[in-house]
Amino acid sequence: MASQEILREEPSRASFINDPKVRSLFFQTLVIVILFGSVWWIVQNVIDNLARLHIASGFGFLKGRAGFDISDTPIAYTSDSTYGRAIIVGLINTIIVAVAGIITATIIGFVVGIGRLSQNWLIRKICTVYVEIFRNIPPLLVIFFWYSGVLAVLPPPRESYNLPFGSFLNQRGFYFPRAVWGDGSWLILVAFLVGLAMAWFVARTARQRQMVTGQQFPVFWTSIALIAGLPLLAYALSGFPLSFDFPKQSTFNLTGGFQVKPEFLSLYLALSCYTAAFIAEIVRAGIRGVSRGQTEAAGALGLRSGPILRLVVVPQAMRIVIPPLTSQYLNLTKNSSLAIAIGYPDLTATAGTVLNQTGQAVEGVLIMMIAYLVLSLVTSAVMNVVNARMALVER
């Protein structure tokens, strides 16, 4: 009894200052006060100085008429649109190049990464050279390489390369016919969606059947037939409503058709090639991380090397690959701001122009920072969901 009492009294006997709980509470409060105090001081300083220098402030400028044109406008935009809309156009351009770049970089990265582990000496060496070249050159130089080294030396519009299907390639970009959808073309879209749904259903049933009976079904070819065949059938039935707008030569440029500008092309190709080199290394590390015993066990079960890779190695490697892959996707998105060097109107370029025309640097930079932050957080969130699904589920 006596010993228990002593134990209970001990905290109260200790000095208030030496109580670890009180101490930690005190220091945490102190840190918060200092943090908020300095933020407050910075905010006040900026507001005071802007007012003293007679510089306009606030976000009202976003509603003003922009007055400048943008070369790539995925949404309707003219010089009469607002500054806010100009920034949104830039943001959408950034998203377009980032998404396209991520998809392409992932494909190239996986091919090259697996290629580095190939049994074939030539394939292995080619992939190694690819990785070593692109991984060791700054991304800006890769962009300039595509822009000034490859696309700028193409012939002028009047001497364009004629490519199949009425497409053209010249130093102003890549031109191809644009589809013009006539009456009844909605049927094709519906047929495509139905085909997609049916393909998914077939794949599911086939997997269930294989689980139960062990019999396989040619899912791949059936899906192709459904996804491509149904819309083609609908196209024929609705009386061929599709026509094409072909690019034609005019005084200065090719007009009509769809133009992919060299600024976009070079940025997209450069970001894809550059990031793919890093993804290839991540994929290689991921595959190497799967124990050799797994491959040998699969081989012992009689699987050939293709199915071993597809069914045994890659699913396990993905668990190692996905977290660093997320960083590469974020890097690609942020590297897209190098677009400014070649005049692709991404977020940094359009928001920068707005910043300069209005002179509101603090607000302009703030908008850019928040936009990139949100983009990165969304990318991370999506990849976290994918990662959670891929993670090892213990049974």
Place this chain on the structure above:
Amino acid sequence: MKHIAFGILGAAALGFTASAASAGTLDTVKQKGFIQCGVSTGLAGFSAPDDKGDWQGIDADFCRAVAAAVFGDGSKVKFTPLSAKERFTALQSGEVDILSRNTTWTINRDTALGLNFIGVTYYDGQGFMINAKKLPGVNSALQLSGAAVCVQSGTTTELNLADYFKSNKMEYNPVVFEKLEEVNAAYDAGRCDVYTTDQSGLYGIRLTLGSPADHVVLPEIISKEPLGPAVRQGDDQWYHIVKWTYFALLDAEELGITKANVEEMKASDNPEIKRVLGQEADTKIGTDLGVSNDWVVNIVKAVGNYGEVFEKNVGSGSPLKIARGINALWTKGGLQYAPPIR
């Protein structure tokens, strides 16, 4: 909410540097011993480094003139090359003391941007340049519908271009770059059909292209581009020094004071010349401004008068060979006019 948002990045951008600028630019400049002058990244005739790396041009010489007025020595200038997009932030934040960078004077820049333009050192207008060899038969800007147009971002040029094509119901593809060299390279490589900027600039850029003779400047001038130096708002003393340096250059030309004859002119019988050069007894012609009384002598010794600066950099003494035109003195039918120094 707006205010909270400001602060997150504001400190580095504006907060700290701006407080230094409030000490009075003249005092700050005297303390550090030189003037920090914001110039272009390279525009022949206005501000461009020569083969020795020295900055040459009207805009560069203007900064030398201010340095001569303040220090009596035109070499006490350091140049900061700025892109069109960086220039205003650089001046606002105190990174440069004068922005002398072929910048168009507009109401927006004079008010909302917190700048003060001191005058017009060069009256210009926006024009178009094309490759006549590749585009025979084009001799007017009104034939440019459908063309790809190279332009520098963040300039009044970019805005005038949009207005001009819109009001003439023409289409165009803008090809926009941040830096002048990038625009030049893209135009030279044939990425665009047309180059648009201030006409004086077009003549300068033409000389740097692969084969200058192939390129012609179209006759249309689509805008007023009064180019001049600017300083920060809220510092009247510095504003006056820079403004009167410009006036002194003009008055010196009007009175016939040149780099060569400035010393003899000191002994002139003309009371006006004596007054301007600070040779009157008990004169306060410079000290009231915050500089020495022989400030005009120093300016003219350093760079010459306005006419000399013009001819050396863009006129007959330069490869550009631009005529004085509306940039002549008012006495010769031009627009350059300065209030009297008295």
